[in-house]
Amino acid sequence: MLRMPKGGRWAATAVAAAAVVSFVLLLIVSYMGSRDKQVAGSQKPNIQEVGVVELRGNSEATNGKSKSESPALINKFAPTEPRAQTSGRRDIPSLLMLFEEDFPIGAAVEPNQINSPSAELLKKHVRWLVAENAMKPEAMQPTEGHFQWTNADRIVEFAKENNMRVRFHTLVWHNQTGAWFFRDAEGKPMVNETDPKRREANKKLLLERLDTHVRTIVGRYKDEITSWDVVNEVIEPGDPDGMRASEWYKIAGTDYIATAFRAAREAGGPEAKLYINDYGTDNPVKRDRLFLLVKELLEQGVPIDGVGHQTHIDIYGPSVDSIIASMRKFADLGLDNLVTELDMSIYAWNDRSDYGQVPPQEILSLQADRYGELFKAFRRNKDILGGVIFWGIADDHTWLHGFPVARTNAPMLFDQQHQPKPAFWAVVEAAKAEL
Numbered sequence: 359m360l361r362m363p364k365g366g367r368w369a370a371t372a373v374a375a376a377a378v379v380s381f382v383l384l385l386i387v388s389y390m391g392s393r394d395k396q397v398a399g400s401q402k403p404n405i406q407e408v409g410v411v412e413l414r415g416n417s418e419a420t421n422g423k424s425k426s427e428s429p430a431l432i433n434k435f436a437p438t439e440p441r442a443q444t445s446g447r448r449d450i451p452s453l454l455m456l457f458e459e460d461f462p463i464g465a466a467v468e469p470n471q472i473n474s475p476s477a478e479l480l481k482k483h484v485r486w487l488v489a490e491n492a493m494k495p496e497a498m499q500p501t502e503g504h505f506q507w508t509n510a511d512r513i514v515e516f517a518k519e520n521n522m523r524v525r526f527h528t529l530v531w532h533n534q535t536g537a538w539f540f541r542d543a544e545g546k547p548m549v550n551e552t553d554p555k556r557r558e559a560n561k562k563l564l565l566e567r568l569d570t571h572v573r574t575i576v577g578r579y580k581d582e583i584t585s586w587d588v589v590n591e592v593i594e595p596g597d598p599d600g601m602r603a604s605e606w607y608k609i610a611g612t613d614y615i616a617t618a619f620r621a622a623r624e625a626g627g628p629e630a631k632l633y634i635n636d637y638g639t640d641n642p643v644k645r646d647r648l649f650l651l652v653k654e655l656l657e658q659g660v661p662i663d664g665v666g667h668q669t670h671i672d673i674y675g676p677s678v679d680s681i682i683a684s685m686r687k688f689a690d691l692g693l694d695n696l697v698t699e700l701d702m703s704i705y706a707w708n709d710r711s712d713y714g715q716v717p718p719q720e721i722l723s724l725q726a727d728r729y730g731e732l733f734k735a736f737r738r739n740k741d742i743l744g745g746v747i748f749w750g751i752a753d754d755h756t757w758l759h760g761f762p763v764a765r766t767n768a769p770m771l772f773d774q775q776h777q778p779k780p781a782f783w784a785v786v787e788a789a790k791a792e793l
Contacts, residue, residue, distance in 0.1 A: 450778055453483040453771075456789035460740045464525065464747035466490040466699065469509040471755065472516040479751045479776055480520075486585075487517050488525040488698070488747055495528075495535040499571055502538050507578070514582050525747065526579065527698070528587040528635060529572050530618045532604035539567055540605045548609050561610045568614060569621045576625035585745075586626065587635040587666055587698065588618050593648045600647035612651070616660045623661040631744075635666030635698055640680040649687055656691065664694030664744065672703040673725045678735045689742040697736070699749040701769035702728060702781070703758055712765040722768070722780050729771070730784030738793050752776050 453463045464486025471477065480487070491497060492509035499505050517524045540548050548560040576586070592615060594602035601607050606614045615634075622632050634652060638644045652662055665688045669681065685695040704721050705711065713721065736743055750756045754774040758767035768774075771782040 448482075450782075451786050451789075453785070453789075454485045456786060457737075457746075460737050460789075461743050462486050462523070462745045464488060464523075464745060465751045466527075466747065466749045467513065467751070468492065468755070469512045471751075472512065475776060476751055476755070477516075479772060480522075484522065484748075484751070486523050486525055486745060486747055487513055488527045489513050490527075490749070491534070493526055493528070493575075495531060495539075495571065497534070498575055500536055502536075502567065505574060510579075514579065518582065523585070524579075524583045525585040525698075526575075526583050526587060528590040529575065529622065530568065530589040530606070530614065531591065532602060532606060533591075539564065540609065549605055557609075561613070564606075564609050565614060565617045568617055572618050572621040573625040576622050576630070580626045580630065584626075584629055585631045585696075586622055586633065588622050588632045588662075589615050590635045591637065592634070593636055593644055593651065595641075595643045595647055601651075612655070615651075616655060616658065619655070619660045619662055631663045631694065632661055633664045633666045633694075633696060633698075634662055635668065637668040637670055637699070639665070639667045639684045640669075640676045642680075645684045645687065649691075652688070652693070653691060662693065664688075664696060666696045666698035668699035668749075669697045670699060670701055670703075670749070671728075672706055673721065673728050674706045678728075678732050681732070682735050682739055685739060685742050694744040695742050696744050697746040700746060701749045701756065701758065704768050710763050712763075715766050717766075717768050725768075726780035726784035729781040730788045733785050733788035734791055734793065737788065737791075753779075 457463055462485040463483065465480060465484045466488045467476070467480065468490050469492055472480070489510060492513060497506065498510065514524055516522075542548050542551065542556070542560050543563065548557075548564065551557050551560055572588075592602050592604075592607070593600060597603040601612070610617075619632055622630060626632075634648070636644070636648060639648060648665070652665065655662060665685075667681070667684060671681075688695055702725055704713065704717050704725060733746075736746060748770060750770050752772035752774065753768045753770050754776070756767060756769055758769050759765070768779070771779055771785060773779050
């Protein structure tokens, strides 16, 4: 038997080992590539096909409570999660066309969204735009006499370019309003004044500032905007007299409301539609206090054309009947009704849990049931309903990601990738339903 020298044997062993390792690595790489192709091929988006709606019975469960918080009291600006990589499907029905014979559909936007994938959804599905934050008092006049028009103008121009209309939100509010409004001539807080004569002087100064604010804004946009939220969230049943104990009310009583409406009418002319807007209007206590206020103001000749019902609801409540009953009550005064800030949380009002990034299918189905029921009711009462505006367009941008706790919510008809959810198809079916 021939024997290889010791050094040669080690060399041969090394070569053989290297060959084995290379062969094993080749097998691993080949397997991984094959597996990745299989996975990629199996991960298809969970999208309802046109005409297919998953509904699971009547969801008229209610927790007995209204959504009783305002969307901007907690987080000033709704967090935007840049997850939508596409502009959504192009082969789906247009909401604005589906409801063309019933009422206009709208959505709230931030200026940055009109140059983002959200713009394609907006162009396809809505007729009305409303600024989520860009037209609130502090954004428009952060310091006295200095108006900021850029962001508001961007939204107005986008609407004009795309054959849309704009609603203004809002001329007067207790929140997101510059502190300077409520400082006296010496820079002191008006609410702290105790001298009767100075209090009266402060009230006069505040109403003059308000009058200027309203006339300046309405005068600028009167040819582009005809629907206005003049005052926002003035009712609070837990405060004295049921009126929100804001600085506006503490200093001027209800005169600030009358002043704002009168200034808006004079600056905007008879074509301007002027609304008083609030949340929780389905709650009988709050609804009735708002009704009493509006009735008194109308009797004083204050030019109010309609009531805006924010309609921040959830998948469990309030009942659709209570929402419609409130509209009927104000219609009896000869007023128009608008749904101004519609969204539907997937959590009950007092629920602080978190489903995580992907809501359970049964929750999305329940949401679909509720949206379908709601829009059927809207259609049955279209004679008293002037429009429906969503507080957003898709789940990638909503104030509910941060309220009442930080978590993922899914209140809209489109998901975070701008794909239609079961709720979208339920609304489509509601638009086509025989009533």
